[in-house]
Amino acid sequence: AQKITQTQPGMFVQEKEAVTLDCTYDTSDPSYGLFWYKQPSSGEMIFLIYQGSYDQQNATEGRYSLNFQKARKSANLVISASQLGDSAMYFCAMREEDRGSTLGRLYFGRGTQLTVWP
Amino acid sequence: DTEVTQTPKHLVMGMTNKKSLKCEQHMGHRAMYWYKQKAKKPPELMFVYSYEKLSINESVPSRFSPECPNSSLLNLHLHALQPEDSALYLCASSQDRAGAYNEQFFGPGTRLTVL
Numbered sequence: 273a274q275k276i277t278q279t280q281p282g283m284f285v286q287e288k289e290a291v292t293l294d295c296t297y298d299t300s301d302p303s304y305g306l307f308w309y310k311q312p313s314s315g316e317m318i319f320l321i322y323q324g325s326y327d328q329q330n331a332t333e334g335r336y337s338l339n340f341q342k343a344r345k346s347a348n349l350v351i352s353a354s355q356l357g358d359s360a361m362y363f364c365a366m367r368e369e370d371r372g373s374t375l376g377r378l379y380f381g382r383g384t385q386l387t388v389w390p
Numbered sequence: 391d392t393e394v395t396q397t398p399k400h401l402v403m404g405m406t407n408k409k410s411l412k413c414e415q416h417m418g419h420r421a422m423y424w425y426k427q428k429a430k431k432p433p434e435l436m437f438v439y440s441y442e443k444l445s446i447n448e449s450v451p452s453r454f455s456p457e458c459p460n461s462s463l464l465n466l467h468l469h470a471l472q473p474e475d476s477a478l479y480l481c482a483s484s485q486d487r488a489g490a491y492n493e494q495f496f497g498p499g500t501r502l503t504v505l
Contacts, residue, residue: 305491315478317433317496324491363432367492377446378494380432 273298276364278381285354285388292339293349293384295364303369306347307378308338312360320362323347354388361385393417394497396481402503405471411500413464413481421445421486422464423494424456427478439464440486471504478502 277296285291297306308320323331323338331338339348351358364381394415403409413422420441425433438446439458453475455467464481478501482494 307493309496315480315499315501317480317482319493319495322491322493361430377435383430383432385430 274381275299275379276366276381278364278384280384281382282385282387285351285386287356287388287390288353290350290352291354291386293351293362293364293386295347295349295381297345297347297364297366299345299366299368301368305367305369306338306340307365307367308336308347308349309363309365310358310360311363311383317363321349351386356388356390359386359388394481394483394495396479396497396500398500399498400501400503402505403468403471404505405473407471408467408469410468411466411479411481411502413466413483413497414462415483415495415497416462417483417495418461419483419485419495420461421484421492422458423482423484424464424466425480425482427480427499429478433480437466468502471502473504476502476504 275298280294304325306323310318310320321331321333321336321338323340330340335352337350339350361383363383366379397412422439424436426436427433435448436450437456442458453470457465478499480499481497484492484494
């Protein structure tokens with residue numbers, strides 16, 4: 273089974289509007305972390321936001337917020353007030369706490385291509 | 391300095407060439423990673439180094455040979471590659487510690503084309 277599922281291959285949003293990018297995950301580890309990365313066409317993976325499985329509140333970073341619904345195993349990214357520069361591929365990723373190792377593999381979803389139009 | 395640098399940015403090589411990709415970080419991270427990414431796909435983990443020792447090899451063909459000369463540098467030596475190896479190669483680093491929060495910092499990548 274896939275660890276991370278992103279069901280939206282592409283999303284379109286008008287400038288200044290808000291958009292939600294979906295992410296669901298699958299794990300039996302009680303301790304895990306969820307990440308969102310942005311990848312512009314230049315290729316660099318840019319870290320946006322993190323949510324820990326034990327965090328009580330949803331994570332926020334500027335215009336980015338993470339809608340964390342633990343029971344549903346979803347971690348949707350909300351981008352408020354979209355800008356043209358937000359056009360990029362967005363990846364949801366998960367790291368499980370591996371008690372046998374300090375190295376936790378990062379599992380990526382397939383990504384969502386976001387296009388912001390004027 | 392929260393930057394991971396990679397050189398070269400672009401590389402074109404023939405199937406008989408030998409080339410190397412370089413990655414450098416000065417954040418004191420002791421875990422470093424190589425990923426391969428095809429267009430419109432997520433990154434695929436290739437190798438992980440921890441304290442300059444190879445910890446994970448995701449069954450990568452031997453024509454890819456990683457090397458970690460010191461805690462700041464990571465190389466990927468390429469030899470006898472195939473056209474299907476053309477991809478974006480991303481390097482990343484992180485602290486090597488327990489816990490789910492362990493952000494990986496990515497470099498800008500090297501776009502490799504094999505002719």
